[in-house]
Amino acid sequence: xxxxxxxxxxxxxVEAPADITLLxxxxxxxxxxxxxxxxxxxxCGACSVMLxxxxxxxxxxxxxxxxxxxxxxxxxxxxxxxxxNDLQRNFLSHGAVQCxxxxxxxxxxxxxxxxxxxxxxxxxxxxxxxxxLCRCTGYMxxxxxxxxxxxxxxxxxx
Amino acid sequence: MAELKYIGxxxxxxxxxxxxxxxxxxxxxxxxxxxxxxxxxxSDLPHARIKRLDVSPALKVPGVLAAxxxxxxxxxxxxxxxxxxxxxxxxEKVRYVGEGIATVAAETPAAAAAGMQAIICELxxxxxxxxxxxxxxxxxxxxxxxxxxxxxxxxxxxxxxxKGNPEEMLKQCDVTIDQKYETVMQEHAYIETExxxxxxxxxxxxxxxxxxxxxxxxxxxxxxVLNLPExxxxxxxxxxxxSFGGKDDLNYQAAGQVAALALKTKRxxxxxxxxxxxxxxxxxxxxxxxNIRLGxxxxxxxxxxxxxxxxxxxxxxxxxxxxxxxxxxxxxGAYRYDACTVDINTVYTNQGYAGAYRGFGNTEVCSGIExxxxxxxxxxxxxxxxxxxxxxxxxxxxxxxxxxxTESVGLTDCLLAVRKMSDWDRxxxxxSNQPVNGDGKRRGIGVAALFHGTSLGAEGADExxxxxxxxxxxxxxxxxxxxxxxxxxxxxxxxxxxEVLGIDPSRIRVHLPDTNTAKDSGPTVASRATMLGGNAxxxxxxxxxxxxxxxxxxxxxxxxHQLQRVGESYVGPSExxxxxxxxxxxxxxxxxxxxAHGKWTAPxxxxxxxxxxxxxxxxxxxxxxxxxxxxxxxxxxxxVIGLWAVHDIGKVIFPQGAYGxxxxxxxxxxxxxxxxxxxxxxxxxxxxNFDTYLIPTSADMPEIHGGFVEAEFSQGPFGAKNIAEPAMxxxxxAILNAIAHASGRRIRKLPANLERVxxxxxxxxxxxxxxCKVALNIT
Ligand code: FES
Ligand code: FES
Numbered sequence: 054x055x056x057x058x059x060x061x062x063x064x065x066x067v068e069a070p071a072d073i074t075l076l077x078x079x080x081x082x083x084x085x086x087x088x089x090x091x092x093x094x095x096x097c098g099a100c101s102v103m104l105x106x107x108x109x110x111x112x113x114x115x116x117x118x119x120x121x122x123x124x125x126x127x128x129x130x131x132x133x134x135x136x137x138n139d140l141q142r143n144f145l146s147h148g149a150v151q152c153x154x155x156x157x158x159x160x161x162x163x164x165x166x167x168x169x170x171x172x173x174x175x176x177x178x179x180x181x182x183x184x185x186l187c188r189c190t191g192y193m194x195x196x197x198x199x200x201x202x203x204x205x206x207x208x209x210x211x
Numbered sequence: 212m213a214e215l216k217y218i219g220x221x222x223x224x225x226x227x228x229x230x231x232x233x234x235x236x237x238x239x240x241x242x243x244x245x246x247x248x249x250x251x252x253x254s255d256l257p258h259a260r261i262k263r264l265d266v267s268p269a270l271k272v273p274g275v276l277a278a279x280x281x282x283x284x285x286x287x288x289x290x291x292x293x294x295x296x297x298x299x300x301x302x303e304k305v306r307y308v309g310e311g312i313a314t315v316a317a318e319t320p321a322a323a324a325a326g327m328q329a330i331i332c333e334l335x336x337x338x339x340x341x342x343x344x345x346x347x348x349x350x351x352x353x354x355x356x357x358x359x360x361x362x363x364x365x366x367x368x369x370x371x372x373x374k375g376n377p378e379e380m381l382k383q384c385d386v387t388i389d390q391k392y393e394t395v396m397q398e399h400a401y402i403e404t405e406x407x408x409x410x411x412x413x414x415x416x417x418x419x420x421x422x423x424x425x426x427x428x429x430x431x432x433x434x435x436v437l438n439l440p441e442x443x444x445x446x447x448x449x450x451x452x453x454s455f456g457g458k459d460d461l462n463y464q465a466a467g468q469v470a471a472l473a474l475k476t477k478r479x480x481x482x483x484x485x486x487x488x489x490x491x492x493x494x495x496x497x498x499x500x501x502n503i504r505l506g507x508x509x510x511x512x513x514x515x516x517x518x519x520x521x522x523x524x525x526x527x528x529x530x531x532x533x534x535x536x537x538x539x540x541x542x543x544g545a546y547r548y549d550a551c552t553v554d555i556n557t558v559y560t561n562q563g564y565a566g567a568y569r570g571f572g573n574t575e576v577c578s579g580i581e582x583x584x585x586x587x588x589x590x591x592x593x594x595x596x597x598x599x600x601x602x603x604x605x606x607x608x609x610x611x612x613x614x615x616x617t618e619s620v621g622l623t624d625c626l627l628a629v630r631k632m633s634d635w636d637r638x639x640x641x642x643s644n645q646p647v648n649g650d651g652k653r654r655g656i657g658v659a660a661l662f663h664g665t666s667l668g669a670e671g672a673d674e675x676x677x678x679x680x681x682x683x684x685x686x687x688x689x690x691x692x693x694x695x696x697x698x699x700x701x702x703x704x705x706x707x708x709x710e711v712l713g714i715d716p717s718r719i720r721v722h723l724p725d726t727n728t729a730k731d732s733g734p735t736v737a738s739r740a741t742m743l744g745g746n747a748x749x750x751x752x753x754x755x756x757x758x759x760x761x762x763x764x765x766x767x768x769x770x771x772h773q774l775q776r777v778g779e780s781y782v783g784p785s786e787x788x789x790x791x792x793x794x795x796x797x798x799x800x801x802x803x804x805x806x807a808h809g810k811w812t813a814p815x816x817x818x819x820x821x822x823x824x825x826x827x828x829x830x831x832x833x834x835x836x837x838x839x840x841x842x843x844x845x846x847x848x849x850x851v852i853g854l855w856a857v858h859d860i861g862k863v864i865f866p867q868g869a870y871g872x873x874x875x876x877x878x879x880x881x882x883x884x885x886x887x888x889x890x891x892x893x894x895x896x897x898x899x900n901f902d903t904y905l906i907p908t909s910a911d912m913p914e915i916h917g918g919f920v921e922a923e924f925s926q927g928p929f930g931a932k933n934i935a936e937p938a939m940x941x942x943x944x945a946i947l948n949a950i951a952h953a954s955g956r957r958i959r960k961l962p963a964n965l966e967r968v969x970x971x972x973x974x975x976x977x978x979x980x981x982x983c984k985v986a987l988n989i990t
Pocket of ligand 2: 150151152402
């Protein structure tokens with residue numbers, strides 16, 4: 054079937070079977086491999102994307118459910134010049150990245166949180182990330198990076 | 212030493228930018244034109260003879276191009292290190308649920324799955340062993356290979372440490388402890404599952420991209436099972452999505468399978484595992500049963516330790532001989548004893564199989580000995596922190612292995628620092644006297660200490676080689692045969708080379724580990740990348756620096772020793788400074804070679820396996836962790852409120868990386884303490900995905916307060932030692948000791964889940980074969 058939606062602010066239209074997941078659509082049909090697959094049962098968050106601004110596990114969403122909606126993947130997160138945005142830079146400077154496999158999902162989850170709650174406490178950050186597993190970092194520096202970004206964004210908007 | 216410019220300063224992880232942008236290509240992200248997908252048929256019985264195996268029906272399935280079994284490999288695909296007891300695909304027998312039997316390659320994943328299901332495979336079930344204590348019974352079914360020495364085939368090895376006679380000494384001690392402790396298997400749970408991509412080359416060889424730790428090991432295995440010269444096999448390790456010791460044998464099998472299929476089909480072949488396949492087929496941290504006896508004098512002096520244990524390697528030996536040896540060396544903890552013996556016996560069973568996992572035996576024994584030490588402190592009515600401080604190893608002490616520690620022993624400083632940081636004295640006192648309050652919640656605080664030998668020790672020859680090359684565009688490239696699977700070692704090498712050469716790290720690139728360009732540097736295990744690879748990088752960079760210094764001295768008309776550096780530039784006694792680029796181009800004009808390699812060999816050590824004595828490691832990491840918990844006495848729920856960790860890792864080279872290793876290691880120990888349990892029941896895994904095998908989430912983990920004691924090691928690169936493994940080692944016993952302090956309940960079998968904390972034992976569940984069987988057949 055023809056699946057048409059907005060992907061990272063660009064209209065896309067792709068021919069794909071109706072019974073695949075949004076994750077498979079992104080990875081196998083649109084060749085966007087930044088979104089990862091690691092459990093396919095909605096437990097790890099490696100496949101996190103934003104669907105109309107909501108954080109979702111793309112392995113649990115049927116591809117046709119994206120029709121007419123806005124999907125943002127890690128490939129859509131960057132600065133105006135295509136480089137890393139403030140959150141991504143903070144991930145780097147706080148040492149929040151190790152193997153990196155969970156990181157696209159973590160960045161998406163971080164952005165989703167910050168659009169809803171501009172000034173989350175560390176505990177709120179921890180709860181917001183609880184659906185994104187990371188086996189490398191113990192989460193400390195990921196929480197640090199999101200907290201720092203929130204503070205910077207608040208300062209900037211004031 | 213001159214002021215360091217890059218080492219120990221904030222730095223950005225090599226490869227980090229691509230990771231935050233989602234651009235990093237892991238093996239499962241590779242897509243080549245005409246690429247085939249591979250899928251493996253796996254055993255659904257824990258122990259069976261392969262009666263009939265016929266792959267021809269698979270070849271009739273549309274889209275299937277090839278199918279292989281052990282017959283497609285030289286010598287049936289036998290491999291393994293240090294013991295060759297595994298096969299690329301099962302030969303004659305299967306020994307655990309999930310063992311690979313045959314692999315198909317097809318145009319689509321669905322066709323590969325259909326092909327797998329079409330294979331005719333008849334298994335004749337054999338009696339199996341699931342309890343390590345029954346493995347050596349005379350009538351026990353044979354799991355391990357026959358032995359030349361006539362011992363029981365299920366016996367894998369005996370690992371002793373012997374100093375004096377603790378049996379006798381225990382009789383003379385004022386206070387003794389005699390307890391049993393038990394650990395269970397743990398899943399690595401790397402977020403990226405296993406994967407490999409094979410590509411046939413025009414000259415009849417094969418290139419394999421495989422997510423693994425040590426590329427030279429699969430190169431050797433693949434060359435041997437495909438009967439190819441090593442020069443025809445190239446193994447490249449793309450970025451690895453976590454490993455923690457877990458990406459060896461199973462990934463080597465995947466690598467061998469895709470290599471064979473690529474040669475057969477002349478098409479690229481990729482295999483990536485589902486989470487279920489990964490959990491069912493992969494090796495785990497092995498389970499251990501320990502009996503620990505300790506003796507001390509009334510004044511709190513530890514005198515004797517007798518440690519006996521059995522370690523379950525499961526169906527294959529994998530790294531268990533090394534794991535068990537490392538366990539034996541660390542079994543008594545970081546303390547002085549007048550007499551100490553350790554006996555670890557390792558056996559084969561059919562409970563999956565055990566291999567390397569962070570801490571490598573020390574994690575297991577530490578959870579036992581550090582609880583025993585706590586129980587001893589209790590019996591002596593001593594503060595456990597004071598008791599450890601009184602007995603812990605210091606410079607000048609002789610260890611129970613008969614090694615004299617001459618330098619870099621920072622344990623006392625770690626204990627003192629973590630005591631202060633965690634506000635130990637106040638909390639310990641308060642919680643010891645807390646009334647049972649209305650809500651049934653009680654707090655406690657516990658400590659655990661560790662030592663951890665750096666690098667391989669007497670496990671094997673210990674050397675590494677790094678190369679460095681300065682290119683026409685003035686970029687410097689480094690290679691290392693050691694893999695950075697998220698640990699940060701490539702960043703460490705960059706900082707070391709930058710420091711030595713006096714240039715900005717942004718000029719430096721580090722190649723991926725590739726057997727064609729890097730030199731064999733042994734395995735990337737045992738937290739040895741910083742020490743071994745770092746030293747090799749340093750030697751290589753020094754060799755290059757020497758040539759640049761010649762050129763600079765020539766330009767500046769001075770002697771080598773008169774050269775000074777200002778920023779990157781060179782300055783002589785009289786002339787104007789010259790830029791680094793000018794020096795480089797002058798070196799080229801002089802015809803100097805601007806590439807070098809550096810080899811570093813670890814100091815010689817030796818271990819007498821029979822008498823259990825010698826010098827097992829040339830240096831040790833030390834550390835201490837404190838956990839504060841709140842236990843709900845009504846439900847058994849343990850909330851870890853805070854964790855403090857101070858480790859002596861020698862000089863810290865890449866601080867964000869070192870803290871990341873510390874925090875990450877602690878999260879593995881946290882899960883190990885409280886809920887991680889690979890629940891094999893009669894050989895069948897009960898939890899096959901993250902919905903039932905729980906690992907710590909961000910909401911579970913408390914804030915961690917970390918710190919480093921930098922007791923520099925004279926032979927480490929800039930004084931560095933190691934961090935990756937030992938970070939997790941003391942976490943579980945610190946938490947268990949805190950639970951005991953809070954609740955008065957001593958949980959001697961991991962994990963301390965609700966049932967154990969509440970009832971003292973885990974509730975029995977009924978074994979089910981369903982999740983394994985369903986998961987192995989999913990299309
Ligand atoms: S792959 Fe979607 S949540 Fe794990
Ligand atoms: S960085 Fe490796 S899983 Fe998060």
